[in-house]
Amino acid sequence: MTSKANQIAAEPKRRGRRPGGQDTRAALIAAAREVFAESGYQSATVRGIARRAGVDAAMVNHWFGSKEGLFAEAVLELPFAPQTLIDEIIEGDLETLGERIVRKFLTVWDAFGGGTFAALVRSVTSHEQAAEVLQDFFVKYLFSGVLKTTGSDNPKFRASLCASQMVGLGMVRYVARFEPLASADIETVVDAIAPNMQRYLTGTITRNG
Amino acid sequence: MTSKANQIAAEPKRRGRRPGGQDTRAALIAAAREVFAESGYQSATVRGIARRAGVDAAMVNHWFGSKEGLFAEAVLELPFAPQTLIDEIIEGDLETLGERIVRKFLTVWDAFGGGTFAALVRSVTSHEQAAEVLQDFFVKYLFSGVLKTTGSDNPKFRASLCASQMVGLGMVRYVARFEPLASADIETVVDAIAPNMQRYLTGTITRNG
DNA sequence: GCGATAATTCATGCGTTGTTGAACTTTTCG
DNA sequence: CGAAAAGTTCAACAACGCATGAATTATCGC
Known part of the structure; x- marks a missing residue:
């Protein structure tokens, strides 16, 4: 238990830049692959992908512009030549x-x-x-x-x-x-x-x- | 031109029951087959299906209870034995x-x-x-x-x-x-x-x- | 160290979706 | 013919979708 007292569920993440070089972009692509694979394009939600990657949904727009952009990088790019x-x-x-x-x-x-x-x-x-x-x-x-x-x-x-x-x-x-x-x-x-x-x-x- | 003056596009349909035995139910199933085929379950919208069938979206709930129910009848039932x-x-x-x-x-x-x-x-x-x-x-x-x-x-x-x-x-x-x-x-x-x-x-x- | 910049979360806006209840019109049946 | 039932549209709602801008915190170059 931290000193922050007992919050019911996930403690609200701190604002601002996270310390250490955590690659959010890569985490989003990995999560997107999974979710798109399970649900297809329409059923997959930006919120759901972000949740699985452990970041805020706004990061999708920050890194890829849109759900569409994330899709292009995660799925449309073949993982091999x-x-x-x-x-x-x-x-x-x-x-x-x-x-x-x-x-x-x-x-x-x-x-x-x-x-x-x-x-x-x-x-x-x-x-x-x-x-x-x-x-x-x-x-x-x-x-x-x-x-x-x-x-x-x-x-x-x-x-x-x-x-x-x-x-x-x-x-x-x-x-x-x-x-x-x-x-x-x-x-x-x-x-x-x-x-x-x-x-x-x-x-x-x-x-x- | 009717007496109702020149409306831009489709004149708003009359309320109430339509005359003649038009089979709305069957029209919905046919339209649903098309739209589900083009778009899949999630992307297909109740409004879109209803529009193609030429009726109001509420008819889906009236006849099939829900989008889910329409899907069951239109797609999950094979069209032959x-x-x-x-x-x-x-x-x-x-x-x-x-x-x-x-x-x-x-x-x-x-x-x-x-x-x-x-x-x-x-x-x-x-x-x-x-x-x-x-x-x-x-x-x-x-x-x-x-x-x-x-x-x-x-x-x-x-x-x-x-x-x-x-x-x-x-x-x-x-x-x-x-x-x-x-x-x-x-x-x-x-x-x-x-x-x-x-x-x-x-x-x-x-x-x- | 310090300012600039990058990364992140939060709150909110705005459109769209499925569904519901009320109002209205035609058919059916006694 | 008249009342009940069935069919149909409309208006509105609550939930949820993606996207944006401001606020906040870390890192980087000097």
Whole structure:
């Protein structure tokens, strides 16, 4: 007990600048990732994010201008460079490309606890730009990049097929959490899905339309 | 021009009961499907739905008790009976089961303009129950039902794999609208995806975990 | 040390949301 | 035809949303 006598709940924080270099900005981004992932853009409130970060709601406007600005930095910025991923994926045998993609996908997103992927997908709901980011990541960066180097026919159609399987995997594992896929270990999932990815990448795909 | 002189925009509607048996209830449900599909649960406003239905916002509470109640009737109730679907799908050769599933999936959801599927998926964002409905539809009703009659091994694992591909297809085609998959005609998509579905249904799937 | 600047909380403004009760009009039924 | 019931709009409320400006305290450059 401090000398300030017994206040019912949280003592009202002191005004003014806090001592020590506490990185409020980073704390807000981390909290925002969590809350946006749980609730999506609209349902998430500035107050709720600030509360979880342990600071006042006004800090959101101070550091990011608006809720929108915070969203852009916390969710719309991918937490890794796509090109690095592509380089790591491409290296290796063409017949095991699907395997490497699925494994990398699971490894990367599992590392973030699925929160960032869920945030991205959940935001497609209420935020126009999020759909673009998702599409850019999958179709433009990831698969088009991969398929360009392999020189396949119908690269865009193949890319959207691959995206459909990966988006679905992400939805089921990280957002909707269907069992047993949500809890299966990575290699089990790789074994199950990689052959199908491989077919989208290098198998025979006829394009009538 | 009526005798009421020139009012700038929409003339204020007359009070009281409207003549003729206009089905306000049904109009609200239809409008709600659209708006929930575009915006998700939180972003959709009662006033916006009512405006699109051409009635007063208070009608939502009159007919459905609350926004929540309207959501339950408009989105959570599937627009068709799952058992009917299963019956139609199962009939036929086991080797072409994947083909029939993909075709039926596209036919059904295309018929609703994709709106209902988008509404369902978009609602997973902000509404706890919606995730259950989605899971129930895919895993419990659709694929478990199908796989039970075919007597496969690992039916639940196979079901969630199938769900991942179908959810992904729905996301890409109806929600995020990645091209060219979003606009491809049904048979093209069937040709591309059915073989992969078939593998999830009857191919060899090892389950380590 | 001291002024300038940056970081933080608080109080408040202003718009929007879901919901409710009253007033009003048409239909239904005896 | 007349009274009760059902359908509909309107006005208003209380709660909550984001954003802003003033007040307060720490750090930094000299």
